[in-house]
C-alpha cells in the first residue's frame with residue numbers, strides 16, 4: 440500500500456487536480472454561456488414573457504444539433520478552434536475548449552427546465568406590478584428557480600466530469616488519462632481501480648455539495 | 663375614475679371560438695367597492711385579466727382617470743400598472759422571499775430608495791396586521807396570512823385601485839370574513855377603489871356598494887348592490903341569491 444502510494448501517489452494527486460481543474464473551469468464557462476441560452480430558450484417559447492416562436496424553433500434546433508454530436512467527435516472536430524483559443528490542442532487547458540462547447544447546450548437545457556418550473560402566476564403578478572422583461576428574468580425567474588438551478592448544477596458538473604475522462608484518453612491529463620494509460624495500455628489494474636474510486640468520490644462530493652446548497656437555498660420547503 | 667367601454671374578447675380554440683367577453687360596460691367612482699359575480703366560465707377572470715392588461719381585449723376601451731390604458735406602451739404602461747394593485751386567488755407570492763421582501767418587491771421594481779422601502783414595509787405589514795410574520799417565508803404562512811401579505815404587496819405602490827380575482831376562494835369562512843373586513847378597512851382609510859371578482863354572493867353582500875352579474879361574457883344586471891339584492895331582475899341573479907339562501 441505505502442509502496443503503491445509512493446510510486447503512484449503524486450501521479451494520482453496530479454490527475455485528480457487536473458480533473459477538478461477541467462471540471463470547475465468548464466462548468467463555470469458553460470454556465471456563463473448556458474444560463475443566458477437557457478433563459479432565452481424558456482422566455483421565447485409560446486406563452487413566455489418574450490415569446491418568439493420562430494427564434495425559439497431555430498435556437499432550439501441549433502441546441503439539439505450541438506447536443507447530438509458525440510463528444511469524442513466534437514472534440515476532434517473543434518481542434519483548429521481549440522488551437523486558436525488555447526494555443527495548443529493538448530493538455531488540460533486546451534481540453535476546456537471542447538468541454539465548454541459540448542456542455543453549454545446541455546446546460547442550456549438543464550437551465551431551461553428549471554426556469555419552466557417557476558409558477559406562471561408569480562410571473563403574471565410581477566408583470567402586473569410593472570416589471571420589465573429584464574426584471575422578470577433577474578428578479579423572478581432566476582431567483583425563484585435558484586434551488587432547481589443548483590440541483591441542475593450537479594447534473595451538469597457530473598456530466599462534465601464524465602467528459603473530462605474522455606478528453607483524458609487523447610492526452611488532456613486528469614484521472615481519465617491515468618486510467619487509460621495504466622489500465623488499458625499497460626494492464627496495471629490497481630492504478631485503474633484507484634482512479635475509478637477517485638472519480639466516484641468526486642461525483643459523490645459534487646452531488647452532496649449541490650444537494651446541500653439547494654436545500655439551504657430553498658425556502659419553499661418548510662424546515 | 664375607472665371606465666370600461668364595450669370590452670370584447672374572443673378566444674379561438676380547436677373546437678371553435680369562445681366569446682369570453684361580449685361587450686362589457688361599467689363606470690366606477692373613487693372609493694367604490696364593485697363586486698362582479700357570476701357562474702364558472704362566465705368571463706370573470708377574463709374581464710379582470712383584460713383590465714390588468716394580462717390579456718389583450720379585441721376591442722373596447724379601459725379608461726383610468728381619462729387615459730385609455732390599452733394605448734399605453736413601455737414605461738407609460740408600467741407606470742399605469744403601478745396604479746393598480748392586483749390580488750390573486752392563488753396569492754402568487756414569491757416563494758423565495760420573506761413576507762417583508764414580497765411587500766418590498768413592487769417598490770424595488772419601481773426603483774424606490776431603500777430607506778423608503780423599509781418604512782413602507784413597516785406601514786403596510788402593520789396595515790394588514792401581520793408585522794410579527796415579516797421574516798416568514800410564504801411556505802411558513804397560512805392561506806389567510808398569505809393573502810394579507812399579497813394585499814400589502816398590492817398596496818405597496820399606493821395604487822388608486824385594488825383588483826381582486828376570487829381573493830377569498832381558497833380560504834375558510836372565518837378567514838374570508840377577516841380578509842373582507844381588511845379590504846373594507848383599506849377602502850375606508852385609503853379611499854382605494856376595489857373591484858372584487860367572486861362566485862360567492864356572500865362576498866358581495868358583505869362589502870360591495872356596487873355590483874354586476876356576469877353571464878356569457880355580458881353584464882345581465884348592474885347597479886347599486888342594495889337595490890339588486892332587494893329586487894333582482896335577472897334569472898341568474900335570482901339563481902345566485904337562491905343558491906346562497908339555500909346553503910345558509
Ligand SMILES: Nc1ncnc2c1ncn2[C@@H]1O[C@H](COP(=O)(O)OP(=O)(O)OP(=O)(O)O)[C@@H](O)[C@H]1O
Pocket residue numbers: 673674675680681682700701702703704705706707708709861
Ligand atoms: N386562454 C384561454 N383560451 C381559450 N379559452 C379561454 C381562455 N381563458 C378563458 N377561456 C374561456 O373563456 C370563458 C370565460 O373564462 P373565465 O376564466 O373568464 O371564466 P370565470 O368566470 O373566471 O370562471 P371561474 O369562476 O371558473 O374562474 C370560458 O369559456 C373559458 O373556457
Ligand SMILES: [Mg+2]
Pocket residue numbers: 706707708
Ligand atoms: Mg376565474
